[in-house]
Amino acid sequence: MRPATLRGSTLRVAAGGILALLGVGVGFLLLPRASRKLEDSRKAAAQAGTSLARAQGELAAAQEESLRLRQNRATLDRLLANLPHEPVGQLTWRLSQELFTQAATHGVRLVAVKYGGPAHEGTRGMPLESVDVEFTALGLYADLKAFMLGLEKGRLPFAVVSAKLDENPEGAQLAIALRAFRQAAADGEHR
Secondary structure (H helix, E strand, O other): OHHHHHHHHHHHHHHHHHHHHHHHHHHHHHHHHHHHHHHHHHHHHHHHHHHHHHHHHHHHHHHHHHHHHHHHHHHHHHHHHHOOOOOHHHHHHHHHHHHHHHHHHHOOEEEEEEEEEEEEEOOOOOOEEEEEEEEEEEEOHHHHHHHHHHHHHOOOOEEEEEEEEEEEOOEEEEEEEEEEEEEOOOOOOOO
């Protein structure tokens, strides 16, 4: 019985060796593929992470831009709601009152105040008109500064188009051009 057992054991060892060689061969064939697949999946995960981070950055930038646009729109809506609807003559009168009130308050003398006629401004959906005002203010530098700050804090809707400061021994001279805005009359309305 011993030789049969020995023979069976030898066959088992031989079969195990063959299976081990086949396993090593299969390992040599499949291991590089599995390694490549693992490396490819790692690269894909890294690229996906980079793409995700870039997309999140773009989304955050788009959200900030959207918020900024909404805030700007709200500011524009408030500004347009506060624009006067009054006729040009009344707007000119209010501008004149504001200029001379601020001049008297700050000890500034106004010279050569000129008002232009209304001009249409190009806007979408909102008919705007502007009135240009040019004048020269004379006084000390500190008074002229306070005068301009007072005008800017006023409630009249205008923009400073230009301002040129000249100084001389008697004081300072500020040549100013303002542009005041109002909502123009709708078609068919006369103001």
